Amino acid sequence: MLVARDQAGQLVSLTNRPDQQTIQKIRSSSQFCPSCRQPVILKAGAVKIPHFAHKQLEGCQPFSEGESERHLKGKADLHSWISRTHQVEAEAYLPEISQRPDLLVDRKVAIEYQCSFLSAALFTARTQGYQENEFFPFWIYGGPPIKRQGRFYQFSTFHRLFFQYSPLFGFWFLAYCPNREQFTLYSQLIPLTSSLYSASLQTIPLTSLSYPPHFAQPPASVLFSLSDWFKQKERWLQQKLYFQQGLYDPFFSAVYKTGHHPSLLPLCIGVPVRFMALIKNHPIEWQFYLWNDLLIHEEKVEEREAAAAIENRIKKGELQLNVFPVLSTPTITDLMKEYLAFWELAGKAEKEAGQTTFGQMEREKGFIKEFEELLMHRLIF
Numbered sequence: 001m002l003v004a005r006d007q008a009g010q011l012v013s014l015t016n017r018p019d020q021q022t023i024q025k026i027r028s029s030s031q032f033c034p035s036c037r038q039p040v041i042l043k044a045g046a047v048k049i050p051h052f053a054h055k056q057l058e059g060c061q062p063f064s065e066g067e068s069e070r071h072l073k074g075k076a077d078l079h080s081w082i083s084r085t086h087q088v089e090a091e092a093y094l095p096e097i098s099q100r101p102d103l104l105v106d107r108k109v110a111i112e113y114q115c116s117f118l119s120a121a122l123f124t125a126r127t128q129g130y131q132e133n134e135f136f137p138f139w140i141y142g143g144p145p146i147k148r149q150g151r152f153y154q155f156s157t158f159h160r161l162f163f164q165y166s167p168l169f170g171f172w173f174l175a176y177c178p179n180r181e182q183f184t185l186y187s188q189l190i191p192l193t194s195s196l197y198s199a200s201l202q203t204i205p206l207t208s209l210s211y212p213p214h215f216a217q218p219p220a221s222v223l224f225s226l227s228d229w230f231k232q233k234e235r236w237l238q239q240k241l242y243f244q245q246g247l248y249d250p251f252f253s254a255v256y257k258t259g260h261h262p263s264l265l266p267l268c269i270g271v272p273v274r275f276m277a278l279i280k281n282h283p284i285e286w287q288f289y290l291w292n293d294l295l296i297h298e299e300k301v302e303e304r305e306a307a308a309a310i311e312n313r314i315k316k317g318e319l320q321l322n323v324f325p326v327l328s329t330p331t332i333t334d335l336m337k338e339y340l341a342f343w344e345l346a347g348k349a350e351k352e353a354g355q356t357t358f359g360q361m362e363r364e365k366g367f368i369k370e371f372e373e374l375l376m377h378r379l380i381f
């Protein structure tokens with residue numbers, strides 16, 4: 001922690017990089033944890049930046065995680081950055097919700113600089129705690145770098161909790177690295193599978209930004225082609241067939257029941273559409289269910305009807321939503337609107353499914369020629 005209390009109950013803060021003299025002064029008196037009131041000691045060695053630590057770490061909830069150097073340094077960096085222009089408190093306690101954000105800006109914005117894993121349940125509970133009490137939660141990722149896989153990036157379930165959305169940036173994710181003292185903004189995040197995303201990247205040194213940060217909009221571009229998409233889709237199907245023994249998987253067994261093969265479905269089932277990140281499953285799964293439940297039976301399907309069909313499949317456990325605690329929009333209805341618009345243009349015209357793998361590949365070529373521009377253009381926000 002960066003803030004403790006002295007014997008008189010006054011706050012003693014280390015956020016402004018104390019000099020040796022101040023450190024000596026703090027050392028010569030006693031400090032206590034503002035949360036559990038147990039004695040703490042000042043640690044100012046060669047490795048970590050100066051911070052307070054419990055003499056005995058037992059029974060202290062807010063500080064039980066044991067702070068890493070990365071977390072301490074990141075919190076101190078962000079504190080000095082924001083304090084240039086705004087009023088900011090480190091580790092301020094909010095009694096109405098019993099929460100202690102890393103930083104509280106203007107008594108309004110609660111910044112959580114999260115370096116270690118947090119469950120979706122805790123992440124959501126903390127976010128709601130802030131929102132229900134009119135604080136504005138702002139989560140910044142501080143963990144290990146996002147892994148690359150070729151041209152794409154791997155965002156785990158934990159990473160995805162940080163996702164935000166805006167019409168300018170699409171889905172976006174903000175990370176801060178205290179070693180390099182820079183932010184990395186991943187925007188226009190578009191999934192190819194549940195954890196593999198294409199993204200536009202911007203790295204910005206802390207010193208060249210002011211608070212609140214304003215990032216330039218990246219040039220609108222989709223960083224994969226429809227043929228990349230089909231390749232990834234087929235790879236995903238093959239892996240799933242191999243590992244999940246086809247028949248026992250609810251999606252595969254539903255496909256087989258209709259007399260189709262998952263690799264030979266109509267090409268309008270399993271296309272990339274805007275907002276598809278909302279559903280954790282591959283688009284081929286939910287688009288197949290929509291087709292099976294509504295589209296093959298009805299001439300005109302409304303967004304709400306489609307959203308209800310998806311919710312029904314979620315209730316049965318056949319589909320899962322991604323957990324985005326910070327997001328209130330877009331919604332499943334927005335996603336359905338996107339897909340149904342495409343279906344109106346292309347799906348109705350597609351008469352039948354493929355018969356052979358070779359035939360399907362030929363059909364894909366024609367499909368790409370006809371619809372690539374439309375599909376890819378609509379992915380961007």
Ligand SMILES: [Zn+2]
Nearest residue numbers: 033035036060
């Ligand atoms: Zn404590």
